[in-house]
Amino acid sequence: MAKMTALQVAALKPRDKPYKQNVDTGLQLRIAANGVKTWIIQYVVGGRQRELRLSRSYGPATDDGHLSLADARSEAARVRALAREGIDIQVQHEEAWAAAEMAKSAEAAIQAEQLAKAAMEGKTVQDMFDAWISDGVRRKDGNAELKRSFTTGVLPHIGSIKVRDINEHQIRGVLRKLVERDVNRAAVILRNDLTQMFAWARKRQPWRKLLVEGDPMELIEIEKIVAPDFDMDGFRDRVLSDAEVTELRGILVRRQLEYDAAPNKRVVPQPLEPMTQCAIWIMLSTLTRVGETSMAKWEHVDLKAGEWFIPKANVKGNISDLTVYMSAFTLEQFKRLHALTGHTAWCFPSRNVETHLDVKSFTKQIGDRQGMFRRNKDGSPRAPMKNRVQDSTLVLAGGKNGPWTSHDLRRTGATMMQRLGVSIEVIDRCQNHVLGGSKVRRHYLHHDYAEEKREAWRLLGRHLSQLTKEKTL
Secondary structure (H helix, E strand, O other): OOOOOHHHHHHOOOOOOOEEEEEEOOEEEEEOOOOOEEEEEEEEEOOEEEEEEOOOEEOOOOOOOEEOHHHHHHHHHHHHHHHHOOOOHHHHHHHHHHHHHHHHHHHHHHHHHHHHHHHHHOOEHHHHHHHHHHHOOOOOOOOHHHHHHHHHHOHHHHOOOEHHHOOHHHHHHHHHHHHHOOOHHHHHHHHHHHHHHHHHHOOOOOHHHHOOOOOHHHHOOHHHOOOOOOOOOOOOOOOOOHHHHHHHHHHHHHHHHHHHHOOOOOOOOOOOOHHHHHHHHHHHHHOOOHHHHHOOEHHHEEOOOOEEEEOHHHOHHHOOOEEEEOOHHHHHHHHHHHHHHOOOOEOOEOOOOOOEOOOOHHHHHHHHOOHHHOEOOOOOEOOOOOOOOOOOOOOOHHHOOOOOOHHHHHHHHHHHHHHOOOOHHHHHHHOOOOOOOOHHHHHHOOOOOHHHHHHHHHHHHHHHHHHHOOOOO
8 A cells, every 4th residue: 555644644634524544554543523643553463453542643743642653653563563473562561551450469468468567566455455345355344344444554554555565564563553552452353354355365366466475464473463461362251359349339439529529620530431430330230242332222221111122233243132121220320321311312422422432432441540551562651642541540459350341341240140149041141142052942942031131130230239339229
């Protein structure tokens, strides 16, 4: 075919419809209705007729968007020469594009992996706690206590540390801070919770990979962290003697009278709050736990019938409801308490009266007033805590029998019942203990022991009235 000249190509005009014009062997122009001239290269490869549209259209000179006639001829010659060698330039371009895309994907995958690795390696103790609290633990309180203890005692100190960097020394430091505050039991409980969290984590990804040095909790020896005189077994056998109960009554009355009569109340020890005094005698005379007592509501107390209903939601372990049949001694304490807090919903309201008193409040108040037993690890007296009373006004028997706690009152009352001839079986029911025996036996035997319990509480109340010289029998 005749080859067109540059002038002829430039003179090609658009028509109503697009048309093609042969320019050279294997080279065409497609002239669109708008006048745009697109280069088309024709070639045969592998017995197949192929066409390749060039990305740059015709122009009198070659630039970024145009290709001159001369350069178009050169490109056509190159494409057709490759075709004669069996190389399809379009397939070559497709393969090159696919290879480039694959390379991009591979690079993106590498970058994503590196980012994921960096994110994983950057995970902190806070991240691990969040995952554990969400998926790894379910406590009856909705994990409220776990969240509280970790938020106040753990995460502010080690929450920002990377899991891969956490070590025994940092965790030991957290536990020692609690011991320094003289809350050894809290330190033990927190150790147990931390152990549970790390045990959960080391079985799961990504935490297992991050614990490259192993589980740091396996190196924590809590008995070497708590105070030397702390009972690790948690077993207390402290029982107040009759003489100590009488002494306690005398201390509470005397301190209150001295405080009320003091012209300058700043120079005399502040007496135990009247509400707490009532709590002491109620716990001692009913064998109830601190939590059960603290959470009592007036709607559950029938002063006329002398009964106090404790819903199982307030009972340790949610074992079962309990109805306490008040002795005259106990009823008198509730009447005194009602005069103090009867205008609220709670028997022992918090300061804002919107909820009950913190369940640890009684224990803290009693412990603060036995300061002689608070010691540092070196045996030196512990400095008073900020905004807390600390004296030794509630030390009994000169301290020879050691400190006493609010829970010891429950044990003391049960022991008194035993001395008064009440059977162990009835005492267990007064304490709302889980009873032994086979499931079949518990299923069929449903006597509620109401009268037996009523008599047991009456005997205990009468004994306490004699010890404290109350005028109720």
